[in-house]
């Protein structure tokens with residue numbers, strides 16, 4: 001099977017394109033992070049170049065998004081330059097039946113939550129493997145932590161019943177360092193029965209910047225599926 005025929009890649013591409021096609025001219029757009037959102041950015045770049053879309057401004061959620069947007073000719077602004085965000089497009093690691101999410105697979109969840117929460121409309125782009133009945137069932141919960149606070153934060157998380165591990169780099173010795181210069185702890189919870197409460201409890205631990213639970217933030221989920229051998233997009237709104 002070639003990369004082009006890889007069903008997961010096809011699903012990611014379809015939802016990325018579908019989300020980008022919802023962006024209108026003159027919009028301020030939150031640009032998410034991850035391999036699915038990358039397809040949305042490519043489509044936005046294409047639409048800008050063809051003239052179908054004009055005058056959009058992007059707010060990147062990570063270094064990845066900012067570098068790619070510059071390559072694709074998507075103009076960028078910061079939160080200091082705007083008084084609102086019209087639409088944000090971002091991926092997720094898990095989506096539950098209430099449209100609550102776990103994010104942070106790319107260690108970008110702190111900026112992602114900031115930008116995605118500010119958007120009038122937040123569109124999540126996922127392939128069907130990301131849908132779960134209960135958050136935490138397939139993915140560890142990422143927590144961004146100030147480096148000096150790593151030991152007390154890990155102890156506090158253990159007291160809450162979580163099993164924390166520091167995320168380590170791939171092709172980089174030592175831990176992952178976020179775009180903000182912090183560390184990420186991935187936490188296994190046996191069961192996340194109340195995501196809203198856990199989101200607040202974790203953020204109340206001194207030294208925690210943000211965790212990857214996104215409760216009540218998503219407006220629309222675009223799910224990439226393969227039906228009869230063809231990639232399709234299901235809308236959950």
Ligand code: 5RP
Pocket residue numbers: 032033034035036037090091092093102103104105106107108109112
């Ligand atoms: C980055 C994220 C990503 O959006 C999430 O990990 C999904 O990534 P992908 O689209 O590559 O599966 O939260 O922090």
